[in-house]
Amino acid sequence: MASTTCAPAVSAQGEDAVVRRVAEVFERALGAAPAGEVWIGDDAAVVAAPAGRLVFATDAVVGGVHADLSLTGLDDLGWKALTATLSDIGAVGGRPGYAVVDFCVPPGTDLVLLATGVAEASAEWGCPVVGGDVTASSQVVVGAAATGVLEGDRPPVLRSGASPGDRLVVTGALGASAAGLRLLRAGARGPASAIAAHRRPRARLAEGLVARRAGATAMMDVSDGLGIDLHRLAEASGVGIALDTVPVADGATEEEAVGGGEDFELVIATPDPTRLAEAFAAAGLRPPIEIGRCTGDAAERTLWGRPLARAGFEHVLG
Amino acid sequence: MASTTCAPAVSAQGEDAVVRRVAEVFERALGAAPAGEVWIGDDAAVVAAPAGRLVFATDAVVGGVHADLSLTGLDDLGWKALTATLSDIGAVGGRPGYAVVDFCVPPGTDLVLLATGVAEASAEWGCPVVGGDVTASSQVVVGAAATGVLEGDRPPVLRSGASPGDRLVVTGALGASAAGLRLLRAGARGPASAIAAHRRPRARLAEGLVARRAGATAMMDVSDGLGIDLHRLAEASGVGIALDTVPVADGATEEEAVGGGEDFELVIATPDPTRLAEAFAAAGLRPPIEIGRCTGDAAERTLWGRPLARAGFEHVLG
Numbered sequence: 001m002a003s004t005t006c007a008p009a010v011s012a013q014g015e016d017a018v019v020r021r022v023a024e025v026f027e028r029a030l031g032a033a034p035a036g037e038v039w040i041g042d043d044a045a046v047v048a049a050p051a052g053r054l055v056f057a058t059d060a061v062v063g064g065v066h067a068d069l070s071l072t073g074l075d076d077l078g079w080k081a082l083t084a085t086l087s088d089i090g091a092v093g094g095r096p097g098y099a100v101v102d103f104c105v106p107p108g109t110d111l112v113l114l115a116t117g118v119a120e121a122s123a124e125w126g127c128p129v130v131g132g133d134v135t136a137s138s139q140v141v142v143g144a145a146a147t148g149v150l151e152g153d154r155p156p157v158l159r160s161g162a163s164p165g166d167r168l169v170v171t172g173a174l175g176a177s178a179a180g181l182r183l184l185r186a187g188a189r190g191p192a193s194a195i196a197a198h199r200r201p202r203a204r205l206a207e208g209l210v211a212r213r214a215g216a217t218a219m220m221d222v223s224d225g226l227g228i229d230l231h232r233l234a235e236a237s238g239v240g241i242a243l244d245t246v247p248v249a250d251g252a253t254e255e256e257a258v259g260g261g262e263d264f265e266l267v268i269a270t271p272d273p274t275r276l277a278e279a280f281a282a283a284g285l286r287p288p289i290e291i292g293r294c295t296g297d298a299a300e301r302t303l304w305g306r307p308l309a310r311a312g313f314e315h316v317l318g
Numbered sequence: 319m320a321s322t323t324c325a326p327a328v329s330a331q332g333e334d335a336v337v338r339r340v341a342e343v344f345e346r347a348l349g350a351a352p353a354g355e356v357w358i359g360d361d362a363a364v365v366a367a368p369a370g371r372l373v374f375a376t377d378a379v380v381g382g383v384h385a386d387l388s389l390t391g392l393d394d395l396g397w398k399a400l401t402a403t404l405s406d407i408g409a410v411g412g413r414p415g416y417a418v419v420d421f422c423v424p425p426g427t428d429l430v431l432l433a434t435g436v437a438e439a440s441a442e443w444g445c446p447v448v449g450g451d452v453t454a455s456s457q458v459v460v461g462a463a464a465t466g467v468l469e470g471d472r473p474p475v476l477r478s479g480a481s482p483g484d485r486l487v488v489t490g491a492l493g494a495s496a497a498g499l500r501l502l503r504a505g506a507r508g509p510a511s512a513i514a515a516h517r518r519p520r521a522r523l524a525e526g527l528v529a530r531r532a533g534a535t536a537m538m539d540v541s542d543g544l545g546i547d548l549h550r551l552a553e554a555s556g557v558g559i560a561l562d563t564v565p566v567a568d569g570a571t572e573e574e575a576v577g578g579g580e581d582f583e584l585v586i587a588t589p590d591p592t593r594l595a596e597a598f599a600a601a602g603l604r605p606p607i608e609i610g611r612c613t614g615d616a617a618e619r620t621l622w623g624r625p626l627a628r629a630g631f632e633h634v635l636g
Contacts, residue, residue, distance in 0.1 A: 015542075016550070038474060041554075043409035043538050044375035044466070046474045050367050056448060057362035058463055060420035062455045091361035102378035102420075102461040130374060137380045138457045143420040145376055145463030148362070156356060156364045220361050224333075232334070236359075 019134055022103070022115045026129045029119035033130070045130035047098050055094035055148035055156070059084040060102075063140030071184040074110055074140070076199040078117025080262075081142035084223065086125045087203040087264040091221040092156040093212030094148035096127035096205065101144050104137035114142065125203055154212060162218035162237035162269035164296035169273060169288035171207045171266045174226055175252030178260025183251065191251035197263065204266045207285055211268050214279035218269035225261040225312025231301060233267065240300030243292035243308060258303070259311030269294055337452055340421070340433045344447045347437035351448070363448035365416050373412035373466035373474070377402040378420075381458030389502040392428055392458070394517040396435025398580075399460035402541065404443045405521040405582040409539040410474040411530030412466035414445035414523065419462050422455035432460065443521055472530060480536035480555035480587035482614035487591055487606035489525045489584045492544055493570030496578025501569065509569035515581065522584045525603055529586050532597035536587035543579040543630025549619060551585065558618030561610035561626060576621070577629030587612055 023040045033039035038046040061081040063069045069077065086096050101118055105111055111134070122129045127146055150156055180198025183190035204221070211219055218237055222229050226246060234241045248257040270276045273290055280288055292303075301308040341358045351357035356364040379399040381387045387395065404414050419436055423429055429452070440447045445464055468474055498516025501508035522539070529537055536555055540547050544564060552559045566575040588594045591608055598606055610621075619626040 038410070038476060042474075042476045042478070043406040044373050044412060044474075046410060046412075046468055047372050047374065049370065049372045049467075052367065054365050054367045054372075054416075054465065055362050056365065056416055056418055056465065058418040058420055058449060058461070059451050060422050060453050060459070060461060062422055062453055064456075065454050088361040092356070092364060094362060094364075098372075098374055100374055100376040100463050102376055102463075104378055104380055104459055104461075131376060133377050133461075135378050135380055136383050137459060138382075139455055141378070141422055141455060141459050141461075143376070143378060143422075143451075143459075143461035143463075145418050145420075145461075147372065147374065147465060149367075150364055156360075156362075158356060158360045160360070 015134060018111055021112055022134060025112055025115040025119050029123045030128045039128065039130040045098065045100065047130060050097055050147065050149035052152065053150040055089050055092060055150050057085050057088035058143060058145035059088065060141055060143040072199050074114040075117030077140065078114045078142055079121045079200055081144040082118050082121040083201055083203050083264065085144040085146045086127055086205065087221045087223065089146055089148035090203055090205040090208035091219055091266060092158060093208050093219065094150050095209060096125055097147035097149055098130045099127050099144055099146040101129055101132040101142065103132065103134045104141040106138055106140065107136065109140060125205060157212050157216045157219040159218055159220050159233045159236035162233060162239050162294045164239055164294050166217055166269040166271050166294040167273040167290055168292045168294065169268050169270065169276065169290050170247065171204045171288055172286060173247040173249035174222060174263050174265060175256035175260045176249035177201060177262040178256035179249060179252035194249065194251040201262060201264045203264055206283060207266055210279050210283045210285060211266065211276060214276045215272055216268045216270050216276065219266055222263050222265050222267055223261060225259040226267065227258045227309050228312030230267065230308065231310050234301060237294065238298050240295035240297040241292065241308065242295050242300060243303040245291055246303065247289045261312050333452060336429055339430055340452060343430055343433040343437050347441045348446045357446065357448040363416065363418065365448060368415055368465065368467035370470065371468040373407050373410060373468050375403050375406035376461060376463035377406065378459055378461040390517050392432040393435030395458065396432045396460055397439045397518055399462040400436050400439040401519055401521050401582065403462040403464045404445055404523065405539045405541065407464055407466035408521055408523040408526035409537055409584060410476060411526050411537065412468050413527060414443055415465035415467055416448045417445050417462055417464040419447055419450040419460065421450065421452045422459040424456055424458065425454065427458060436462070443523060475530050475534045475537040477536055477538050477551045477554035480551060480557050480612045482557055482612055484535055484587040484589050484612040485591040485608055486610045486612065487586050487588065487594065487608050488565065489522045489606055490604060491565040491567040492540060492581050492583060493574035493578045494567035495519060495580040496574035497567060497570035512567065512569040519580060519582045521582055524601060525584055528597050528601045528603060529584065529594060532594045533590055534586045534588050534594065537584055540581050540583050540585055541579060543577040544585065545576045545627050546630030548585065548626065549628050552619060555612065556616050558613035558615040559610065559626065560613050560618060561621040563609055564621065565607045579630050
C-alpha cells in the first residue's frame with residue numbers, strides 16, 4: 001500500500017500503522033502470497049500473468065452517494081465496491097484475477113470494518129486484494145480495480161454484439177436492491193432477501209462464464225437499472241428492444257424492477273435461449289428468465305408494447 | 319466506463335453524456351483500441367496479456383489533500399494521479415501496461431480538464447487509459463490503477479532486498495515538489511523547474527527498468543519523503559542506513575529534500591554502483607547520485623552521523 005500524501009505526520013495512527021492493520025485484514029481473509037508473487041506491502045504487486053486475455057475494470061463507491069451509511073455498514077460499502085467491479089469483469093465473460101483498492105476516508109473512520117467488507121467479497125469471489133492505497137478525504141470513497149482473465153479464443157461478450165431476433169434473458173428477478181433500501185428506510189419490515197440484496201449484492205460470475213461459452217452475443221450487468229442499461233445495450237448494438245415481461249424480485253415493485261439498479265444480475269442476448277438454459281442447468285445455475293427480444297427497429301424500446309422509460313440512476317455531473 | 323450509481327437521472331449533463339466527453343478526451347490522446355482489444359465503453363476492458371509477470375498498483379489523489387486546487391489545476395491533479403501509480407509500477411522494475419481511472423467529482427467540476435491531465439500523463443508514459451468510472455462526490459478524488467509487465471525472469475526489485483554494504487543512490491535531486499508548492503503559495507517567484515516538479519512530477523520509468531537489469535537489490539520511489547521512505551526500505555530489508563549526503567534540488571531547502579515528498583525519484587540499493595552508473599549512462603539517463611550505504615546495524619538511521627528523522631508525509635487516519 002504505497003501512497004502519495006501531503007498531510008503532516010503526527011500520530012501513532014499514521015498511515016503506516018493503519019496500512020499494517022488493513023493488510024492484516026486481507027491476510028487473514030486470503031492468506032499470504034504464493035511463492036513468487038508479491039502482494040500488499042511493496043510499491044506494486046507482482047502476480048502471475050493471466051492465461052488468456054487480460055480483463056480490467058474499476059468502480060468507485062462513495063458513502064452518502066452509493067450507500068446511506070446510517071442504514072448499512074462500512075463493511076457493506078466495502079463489499080459493494082469490489083463486487084460491483086467484479087460484476088463488470090463477469091459481464092464480459094471474464095474470471096476475476098486480482099484486485100487493488102483505494103480507501104479514501106475521513107479521520108476516525110473504522111477502516112478495519114471497511115476493509116473487512118472488501119476482504120469478505122474478495123474471499124467470496126476468489127479475487128485476492130494484492131495492493132492499494134489509504135488516503136485522507138472528507139467523504140468515504142472506495143475505489144476497487146480488478147484484473148481478470150478471458151479464457152480461450154472466443155471473443156468477450158460485449159454490449160455491442162446483439163442482433164435483431166436475439167432473445168433477451170436476465171439471470172434473476174430485479175428490484176431487490178431498491179426494495180431493500182426502501183425497507184431499511186422504513187425500519188426494515190419486509191423480506192430479508194431484499195435487504196441482503198441491498199447490503200451484499202451478488203456478482204453473477206459463473207453465469208457470465210457459462211453464457212460466454214453458450215454463445216451469448218451481448219451481455220452487461222444491470223448496475224444502474226434495467227431501463228437505462230437496456231437502452232445502453234440497444235444503442236451499442238444498434239438494435240431495438242421489445243420486452244414482454246420484467247421479473248420482479250420478492251418484495252419489490254415493478255418500478256423498482258425496471259429502474260432500481262444495483263441488482264448486478266446479467267442481461268444477456270442470445271440467438272438460442274434453449275442452449276443457454278441447458279448450459280445454465282448443466283452448471284447448476286438458476287434458470288435464465290426470458291424477458292423479450294432484440295428487434296430490427298433501432299429506435300424501438302418497448303415493454304408490453306408501451307415505451308420503455310430510460311429509467312435508472314445516473315450521476316448528475318453537469 | 320460502467321458505473322454503479324444511486325443519484326436520480328435528471329439532466330442533459332447526466333452520466334452517459336459526461337462519460338462520452340471523457341472518453342473522447344482519451345481517444346484524442348491515445349487513439350482507438352487496436353484490433354482485438356476493448357477499451358473504454360463496455361463493462362470491462364479486454365487487452366493483451368502481459369508478456370511476463372503482471373505488475374499491479376493503484377494510487378488515489380484527493381483535491382485539497384494531495385493538491386491545493388487554488389494553486390494548481392485540475393489537469394495537474396489528473397496528471398499526478400496516474401503518474402504516482404506508474405511511478406509505483408516503475409519502482410519494482412515494471413513497464414506500464416494499461417490504466418483504469420475513477421473520477422469522483424462534485425457537480426460542476428470541469429471533468430474534461432481533469433481527464434485531460436490524466437490523458438497527458440497517459441500519453442507521456444505510454445499507458446493507455448482503457449476504462450474507468452465517473453461518480454458524484456463532495457470532493458475531487460481521482461483513483462488511478464494500472465497494470466504493468468515485469469519482463470524476463472529476474473525477480474522484481476522490492477523494498478526488502480537490500481543487504482549491509484549495498485550503496486544507496488537516488489535518480490535525482492530531491493525537494494523540488496515541496497519547493498514548488500512553497501513558491502506557488504508565495505506567488506511563484508523562484509525556479510520554474512521546482513514549480514513544474516510540483517505540478518507535473520515525472521515517473522522514473524526508464525531508470526527503474528535499467529536499475530533492475532543492472533543488479534539493483536532494493537528500490538522504491540520517494541513519494542512520501544526520503545526521510546520516511548528510507549525508514550520503510552530499511553525496515554523491509556532489515557538493514558541500517560547511513561547517509562553521507564542528500565542532493566538538494568534547485569530552489570529547495572535541505573529540509574524539503576529530506577522530508578518533502580512527491581519527487582518520485584527512485585532510491586536504489588546496489589552492491590555495484592559503478593555498474594549501475596554505467597548502465598544509466600549507456601541508456602542515456604542522468605547519472606545516479608550516491609547518498610550513502612546500508613549497514614549491518616538494523617537500528618541505524620543516520621545522515622552525516624546524526625539521527626535521520628522519520629520525516630515525510632503520512633495521512634492521519636486515527
